[in-house]
Amino acid sequence: xxxxxxxxxWRDLFVNSADNIPWYAEFVRSLLRFVIALAGGLGxxxxxxxxxxxxxxxxxxxxxxxxxxxxxxxxxxxDALKLMMKEDITPTNVDKALYYLAPAIALVPVICSLTxxxxxxxxxxxxxxxxxxVGILFLLAVASIEVYGVILAGWSSNxxxxxxxxxxxxxxxxxxxxxxxxxxxxxxxxxxxxAMQELVHxxxxxxxxxxxxxxYSIWTQSVSAGFWNWNIFKLFPFGLVAAVxxxxxxxxxxxxxxxxxxxxxxxxxxxxxxxxxSFKFAMFFMGEYANxxxxxxxxxxxxxxxxxxxxGILGQLPASWAFFPPSVLNFANHVVIAPLWLFAxxxxxxxxxxxxxxxxxxxxxxxxMHFGWKVLLPTALANVVLIAISLALQQLFGGIGHLIAVxxxxxxxxxxxxxxxxxxxxxxxxxxxxxxxxxxxSVVRAIAARMPVED
Amino acid sequence: MTLQSILxxxxxxxxxxxxxxxxxxxxxxILQNPLRAALSLVINLFSxxxxxxxxxxYFLATVQVIVYAGAIMVLFLFVIMLLNxxxxxxxxxxRGVRTVAAFASAIGLGGLMSAVAIKGQAxxxxxxxxxxxxxxxxxxxxxxxxxxxxxxPWLFAFEWxxxxxxxxxxxxxxxxxxxxxSSEGKA
Numbered sequence: 001x002x003x004x005x006x007x008x009x010w011r012d013l014f015v016n017s018a019d020n021i022p023w024y025a026e027f028v029r030s031l032l033r034f035v036i037a038l039a040g041g042l043g044x045x046x047x048x049x050x051x052x053x054x055x056x057x058x059x060x061x062x063x064x065x066x067x068x069x070x071x072x073x074x075x076x077x078x079d080a081l082k083l084m085m086k087e088d089i090t091p092t093n094v095d096k097a098l099y100y101l102a103p104a105i106a107l108v109p110v111i112c113s114l115t116x117x118x119x120x121x122x123x124x125x126x127x128x129x130x131x132x133x134v135g136i137l138f139l140l141a142v143a144s145i146e147v148y149g150v151i152l153a154g155w156s157s158n159x160x161x162x163x164x165x166x167x168x169x170x171x172x173x174x175x176x177x178x179x180x181x182x183x184x185x186x187x188x189x190x191x192x193x194x195a196m197q198e199l200v201h202x203x204x205x206x207x208x209x210x211x212x213x214x215x216y217s218i219w220t221q222s223v224s225a226g227f228w229n230w231n232i233f234k235l236f237p238f239g240l241v242a243a244v245x246x247x248x249x250x251x252x253x254x255x256x257x258x259x260x261x262x263x264x265x266x267x268x269x270x271x272x273x274x275x276x277x278s279f280k281f282a283m284f285f286m287g288e289y290a291n292x293x294x295x296x297x298x299x300x301x302x303x304x305x306x307x308x309x310x311x312g313i314l315g316q317l318p319a320s321w322a323f324f325p326p327s328v329l330n331f332a333n334h335v336v337i338a339p340l341w342l343f344a345x346x347x348x349x350x351x352x353x354x355x356x357x358x359x360x361x362x363x364x365x366x367x368x369m370h371f372g373w374k375v376l377l378p379t380a381l382a383n384v385v386l387i388a389i390s391l392a393l394q395q396l397f398g399g400i401g402h403l404i405a406v407x408x409x410x411x412x413x414x415x416x417x418x419x420x421x422x423x424x425x426x427x428x429x430x431x432x433x434x435x436x437x438x439x440x441x442s443v444v445r446a447i448a449a450r451m452p453v454e455d
Numbered sequence: 456m457t458l459q460s461i462l463x464x465x466x467x468x469x470x471x472x473x474x475x476x477x478x479x480x481x482x483x484x485i486l487q488n489p490l491r492a493a494l495s496l497v498i499n500l501f502s503x504x505x506x507x508x509x510x511x512x513y514f515l516a517t518v519q520v521i522v523y524a525g526a527i528m529v530l531f532l533f534v535i536m537l538l539n540x541x542x543x544x545x546x547x548x549x550r551g552v553r554t555v556a557a558f559a560s561a562i563g564l565g566g567l568m569s570a571v572a573i574k575g576q577a578x579x580x581x582x583x584x585x586x587x588x589x590x591x592x593x594x595x596x597x598x599x600x601x602x603x604x605x606x607x608p609w610l611f612a613f614e615w616x617x618x619x620x621x622x623x624x625x626x627x628x629x630x631x632x633x634x635x636x637s638s639e640g641k642a
Binding site for chain 2: 140145147155163170
């Protein structure tokens with residue numbers, strides 16, 4: 001055993017720092033990191049599907065899948081098996097090349113965005129591409145090409161429901177991408193870095209606790225300084241606003257309820273994937289759920305402290321466990337505790353989004369567009385400007401500068417709300433021409449007014 | 456370029472992305488189906504982003520993908536889908552414009568080629584750590600420090616470009632608003 005650990009190949013593969021290892025060791029390391037990321041990312045998909053169906057069942061007062069395996073845990077496997085066994089039907093008159101390409105284009109960017117998500121603070125092993133210093137921009141780039149799969153699927157299927165679903169999806173994703181990008185820019189302003197691991201570090205106190213004799217020794221181990229240092233609580237109202245904007249646009253980006261108009265069953269059959277069966281449908285399904293997991297992971301990394309614990313002590317095994325050598329303890333902190341915190345936060349956030357899906361009705365299409373362009377985008381833009389003002393004033397006046405920026409923000413918000421109130425009042429009192437041709441009066445109330453009340 | 460520099464990792468990357476860019480660029484012109492042509496343009500934009508990467512310009516590469524491949528081309532596809540231009544039915548009436556465009560691009564390409572031929576060497580490779588204003592060239596800091604430096608000429612151009620975009624946005628709003636008003640008047 002010790003011979004193996006001290007052999008030069010082993011040291012090259014797992015111990016030496018990445019600066020001076022031969023190319024094959026770098027290759028093997030990259031491959032291993034990628035396998036870890038795939039196992040964590042795509043391996044979560046069945047768990048996520050199961051969790052969603054069980055929780056939905058719980059909140060809707062029914063059981064959910066509970067037959068296959070303990071607690072129905074094997075249900076996603078059974079579903080996947082069923083999907084693969086099904087006959088693969090290609091409708092006539094589809095654009096064959098694009099029809100076959102679309103599911104792959106939907107899935108590939110999702111897997112690509114796994115490459116920059118950090119799961120611990122090691123600079124050699126903490127992510128698939130831990131040295132990429134434009135990590136967030138890479139994520140934005142990948143997120144912006146995800147919509148191609150949906151567009152192509154909708155167009156190539158030669159079905160009007162598919163086409164309408166694809167159109168809705170692309171316009172929705174384009175609209176909400178802006179809010180998402182601006183909330184990410186808010187985080188960039190607050191932290192001043194584009195690299196994902198440094199972003200997590202900026203939400204912690206970094207103490208230099210090297211792990212002896214392993215490749216983990218390069219990066220400082222980040223120890224959580226408490227959850228109030230997370231970006232969601234930074235520059236108080238501004239970080240929270242950015243986080244809320246990100247979360248809303250993230251639900252819209254993944255086409256989930258209440259923003260699931262691209263696949264609204266009552267209007268569009270199943271939207272862009274109406275014509276897809278068997279494994280191609282499974283790829284869309286997998287891409288959708290993996291995407292949901294990844295945008296949640298990005299949210300955790302950007303706003304909720306990433307892989308660090310909410311409180312310093314919780315992120316480490318106690319050093320008083322003297323029966324383990326310190327190197328083992330540190331190794332466990334990195335390899336077990338940090339990813340565990342990441343997953344704990346991730347699944348908490350995802351459960352929240354499942355609750356949103358279970359409790360909120362679907363938006364109308366014009367409401368969706370109005371909300372995206374007239375509420376979310378101006379809010380995010382004003383938030384970015386206010387953060388910049390706050391940072392500039394803090395350089396001049398110190399802590400009071402932030403209060404001044406908050407006061408400016410409060411004044412702006414109250415003026416906007418007041419104007420909106422006046423506008424609403426003016427519209428309400430007559431002015432029928434500016435109204436949408438939709439009956440605003442509640443149907444139930446209208447019927448109730450005509451019916452005699454019987455006691 | 457010497458043979459050795461071509462066969463290095465950077466050289467191979469350049470060759471791959473350059474070939475992809477040229478091939479997909481040709482496909483944009485040749486393909487009859489507008490949607491496929493637009494998709495070839497997407498591939499072309501990605502290959503150009505790859506060329507930027509081989510020049511160590513990470514920021515430029517990601518911005519190229521975000522802005523062009525992710526936003527503008529999605530809008531192109533959106534319009535193509537909305538007008539349902541699936542069939543090739545639009546290559547009749549633009550012959551005059553086509554001739555002018557072909558001549559203009561031929562002159563531009565010839566100028567570029569002769570410039571490269573006269574200069575003798577194209578800047579396909581950059582040493583890894585070229586420094587600009589104290590930061591690595593191509594990094595976010597490097598681009599920012601060069602772009603927003605008042606003593607360099609690019610700040611002026613940058614600000615005027617943003618002003619131009621603002622004018623375009625306001626113009627679009629005005630045009631759209633006018634149409635809405637007139638249609639309301641008809642109704």
